[in-house]
Amino acid sequence: MDTTAPFFWGSATASYQCEGAWQEGGKAESMWDRYLHENDLENGDVASDHYHRYREDIETMAKGGQNAYRFSLSWPRIIKNREGEVNEEGIAFYNSLIDTCHEFGVEPFVTIYHWDLPQYWEDEGGWLNEETAHAFEHYARVCFDRFGDRVRYWATFNEPKWFVMSGYLIGNYPPALQDPEKCAHAAFNVMYASALGVKAFRAGGYEGSIGIVHSFGPVDGVDDTLETKIAMRFADNYANNWILDTAATGELPIDLLTDLNRRFDLSYITPDKLQALREGTVDFLGLNYYSRVLVRPYTDGETQLVVNNSGSAFKGSQRVVIKGWFEQVLDDPNMQTTEWGTEIYPDGLRRGLIEVTRRYHLPIYITENGIGVAEDVSQGEVQDDYRIAFMKDHIAAIKAAQEAGADVGGYFVWSTFDLYSWKNGCRKRYGLVAVDFENGYTRTPKKSYRWYRDFIAGEQTGKPYQEEGQR
Template sequence: MNHDFLWGGATASYQCEGAWKEDDKVKSMWDHYLHEENLENGDIASDHYHRYEEDIRMMAEGGQNSYRFSLSWPRIIKNKEGDVNEKGIEFYHKILDTCKKYGIEPFVTIYHWDLPQYWEETGGWLNEEVCYAYQHYAKVCFDNFKDKITHWVTFNEPKWFICSGYLIGNYPPAHQNPQETIKAAFHVMYANALGVKAFREGNYPGNIGIVHSFTPVNGIDDTVETKIAMRYADNYCNNWILDTAAKGEIPIDLLTALSKIYDISFIKPKHLKTIKENTVDFLGLNYYSRTLVKPYTEGETVLIVNHKGKESKGESKVILKGWFEQVLHDPNMTYTEWDTEIYPKGLQEGLIEVYQRYHLPIYITENGVGVQEDVSVDQVQDDYRIAFMNDHINAIMNAMDEGVDVKGYYAWSSFDLYSWKNGCKKRYGLVAVDFEDNLKRKPKKSYYWYKEMIQNNGKTIKREKY
């Protein structure tokens, strides 16, 4: 590892800040949805809004030299007219100044899922107007923070928030409509290009990328049918984001397949020109697992996601009619309580594949394991998290040995936070947050392991060739 490698942790505004209506912040789509559905919400979350200095100080004391966090659109832009909330701007200046105080490099995401509700009420990502509103919001961020941020991210995980919101229906706006999914997905990638365009035109310092929920695709065998299923799965899981952002090209076979069943006439030459001319400088990959597939056999599209942990273990199911089926319960593999396969080899192989395809610098922008933990103890003994991080950092080092340009690693997450529909019981943090006892912070065993590993520049990693 070179000495300018970024070692850090990651969070997201809605998941950690709380203060959901403080200092003139307006409602996000998540505020509205969770309140309407009477579900556990992020109104308080980890209260990072008031405890950011403590949290950033602990990052520095833990040896970390970078912090990946997101800005909140509804905290910064008041309304559809685009008026700026100066109190929101001031809050993020405080975060950035605190990062500088403790020698922490900010790595900043412009959009991590919390669309303002005033835009959701106009159709959200189904409305092309939201793309231009995003461009305005991004420019406000660039103008206000350009002297304090070098690494910008347009979007976090388009696949997750679009497919969960419009296809699976487990995230807001909770629709289950393939036609809407296609339109919303396209609009997000168009907005990504508009954000890059604003960055380029403004000649802002630094670089700009996108963060993708990366799941490299493997097949159960080498048959032609499986290879076809793998291509469908790769287009669904990865290519519509990575090809579009990095090469400026939507996969033509994906568009061809979709056009046979759905209306894609909303895609205009002017959109494609903007996408082609405004590609990213780097790729952020969030890696938790691979996607293992087999050919489609029969049945309708089924997308079931485990949000309850061990209570619902084994219930997850993914079938895309006519395309592929995902293998989620192989008895030879190890899975988390939330049905996520633990497969570090996938990260090694996936990094090599992505770098060969795009030749762009890569950051591992999220990597971690969610577990139900008792945090009332003096210190959580999370050896399972240490083993998980060791094996995945080892995989990164293996890929770097093969020439892959990886520039940073961010543990998900810096501290325990609200985990969307999983609430606060799914814990990822290096630092425990006791949600029952005044949000007390207590470093876990993994926090100290990570500190030692960083101080030794990765030399204490137990190496293995996969």
Template sequence: MDKFLWGGATASYQCEGAWDEDGKVESMWDRYLHDENLENGDVASDHYHRFEEDIRMMKEGGQNSYRFSLSWPRIIRNREGDVNEKGIAFYKKLLATCHEYGIEPFVTLYHWDLPQYWEDTGGWLDHGVCDAFAHFAKVCFDNFGDQVTYWTTFNEPKWFVVNGYFIGNYPPCLHDVQKTMIAAYNVMYASALGVKVFREGGYKGEIGVVHSYTPIDGVDDTIETQIAMRNADNYSNNWVLDTAVLGEFPIDLITRLSKDYDISFIKAEELRIIKKFTVDYIGLNYYARALVKPYTTGETQLIFNHTGKKGESKILIKNWFEQVKDPNSEFTQWDTEIYPKGLQDGLLKAYKKYNVPIYVTENGVGVREDVSVDQVNDDYRISFMNDHINALMNARDMGADIRGYYAWSSFDLYSWKNGHEKRYGLVAVDFKNGLVRKPKASYYWFKDVITSKGEIIKRREL
């Protein structure tokens, strides 16, 4: 594992703060959280002003890579595409600091913070945003291409599209299948355009996509359950990964949707671009699998736990599938199953199907923690990471080409609708007392793992 990338991950809105400084314009999340008077990321972890400290701590923690995203509204000022040079300067300093400390940047172009000036025209329902994304990508490649080897077009298309347009708990808070389909198509087309700009520009390095990976298991091996599993896989995974890697939307998904919805927005010439400009690698963000059974009765319900009170989540899509809980599994306060075998099985399945390099680009556990102590003794996080890195190493031993592991997250940050209460970081951030950084026990444990090249991981079969 000499060339393996070990690091942590963040996202611009969740950690930078400085929401209106140095020419940054409003994002859709700025507008939404301000209008709804919800806890926001105006300051977050203040990474914008403290990035040197944070990157130095990554180095001191043995990490050799940092996965982060660029803020579109910090870089592009308006719909005309004018560049904010102060935003460019900030990311150049951040990248230079990474290289100063021997940290390999792993850079995401889009991690959900669409400029509000594009949300005003319809957001991802506006097909013109696809070309705007391609322009944004080119600006980034031109300005940072000499400092970046690993590029990602989008972080978790499924998550922000489904939550924004179908479930309605993220902006723009819609509940519309037709609009969900249009947004999903536009995002995947925009991703292909980003790859096209990268290829035709002759930039160095590799470009991929990062997906919120939910490996699917069934309650039994009946034909009905197999069909439910395929439906769940199409909903959760295939429309992102098949499209990005193989260049094709799942035909059975499109066929099924076409029976009830209009698919005339899909254009042959754009499908040719999607087919031609596929990714070099995939990043898989793994938190849990989905255990499903055939649909029985009831209307569609997609309820996610944002309170940390167990038992609030429910996923059922009428006539497609129902997600159930394994009574033998452990769950977090936010109803996330702790199931490392899902990562092992999912990595093997993804590599067999797509045959491209894989990075585990997010993996972690969110909990409430008292950070007023000198050091958070997060043995639960150490146990979680140990078991999931073990799962990754098992999959590598079985032949999967896995090239990196990124803990979510590098340090405590703003966790979208969960606010600052849900903590994932290897480093504690005291949001109430000057944003002081204090490494947790997991930070030092992770350093030992990296130093040993994974040899100290407690290995077991899953």
């Protein structure tokens, strides 16, 4: 790691969620293009039109004091086909985006895979096919070769838990399967692919560091009974350990493997692949934090995972039960939640950072943190004091964790501007900058953008930001 790097105060996006231009620049079809078009769902064909407006967006970040931009590369925009042919138009686009970051003094923090698998690999079985893992290694090498002279911070994958569980177990994301055995297989292949990418980075002698980004949910129990502690361990394996243990230490959780081996055929986990995991451990951990995981012991019923993709009209409809393992508590009346039913719990971040530091002794970046709200952007500047309060509380939690010894090197707000939020469409807005999707995709900074700008200035000058009434 570069110990001389400044603390990164930035924001984040993802290729499918913001770029648009789904048929421009030689881009191949992604699994999300196919899935959303075939199911006649709101899609990211245009999204935030970042493909055409990236210069404006990066300049706005810089004017807001942000010194880093976390974004993802689109595999189908860079690699044309299963044969691995490089799309030079896609390379040119990202070269220009990266160069623009440097022009404005913004560090590119690059995620190689943020869910948009090329459809040509989904046609071959997607993450159930080991060849997809080897194709990822090739794709990663192309990225390192073409951009590595200007990119110092890489992440192999964004949130393996979410795209694997949603795609192969819950069934609300492509490929829309509900099969626990296939979910376990896909999960292993993704972590194997990540290790291959890390090994390729090291073998190539590229400068900088490489990590993985995880959707971090620190686990709490409803009480201190033995049954709850057992449920917490199951929940931690489900929510965190199969990614963090594997990426940071090179070892899969043995109790998780033992339990899965009783149920499923795990013969694809071979000694050579286990060795690759040991040789492909990461330099840092990126943690996306939105909430903790509060659990109670499993009682009865089949595995059930229901998520809220619709907002307030369906608040309270979420349910997570893993048969024999645990039940997630989502209906506690004492919880403060977003309108999508996500608990707002900053102290989980503080305690989680301390625990991750204790377990893995690696540098950490908060690679996503934000709140999604249905907002009216047609009346000028959005007065999003709720977002400011959310950011303040979570930044305070990070500072408290740092005081307790956590090595945190950056904070990235999700998101840089309003974007397409997967199955939630464009109604769920996270941005510091409003995007008017109905009127030319015009950008208008929100109150939170100005607050973040002033807060960053205070951090950089050593003069902590004060509210207007406190000055």
